[in-house]
Amino acid sequence: MEEFFASGHAADLILGVLLIEAVWLRLSRGWTIAQLAGLLGPAALIVLGLRAALTGADWWWIALPLAASLPLHLMDLAARDRG
Structure with missing residues (x-):
């Protein structure tokens, strides 16, 4: 199990x-x-950051997808507010 992570x-x-x-959401x-x-x-971006952390990547490979997740999250919140 340790190797899996x-x-x-x-x-x-x-x-x-x-x-x-x-x-599934797209088709159904x-x-x-x-x-x-x-x-x-x-x-997905947060999980990519997790993957980078688990595999011992440099700090910026962890920080980049985490930071990139914020604009997508804000986009989703704005769309939900309009809808």
């Missing part, structure tokens, strides 16, 4: 589940790419 495969599994969720609910990006984009 240390290799980053735990984060890969979570990213796979997020991808399945995105496909007709969500737009923008809606999917707003809802699942921040989660």
Whole structure:
């Protein structure tokens, strides 16, 4: 189990589940790419930061996706406020 996390495969599994969720929302609910990006984009970016941390990447590989998740999250909040 330790190798599963240390290799980053735990984060890969979570990213796979997020991808399945995105496909399901797109096909069954007709969500737009923008809606999917707003809802699942921040989660995917945070998980990418987690993967970088688990695999011992440099600090900026961890910080970059975490920082990039904020604009997508704000975009989602703004869209929900309008809708």
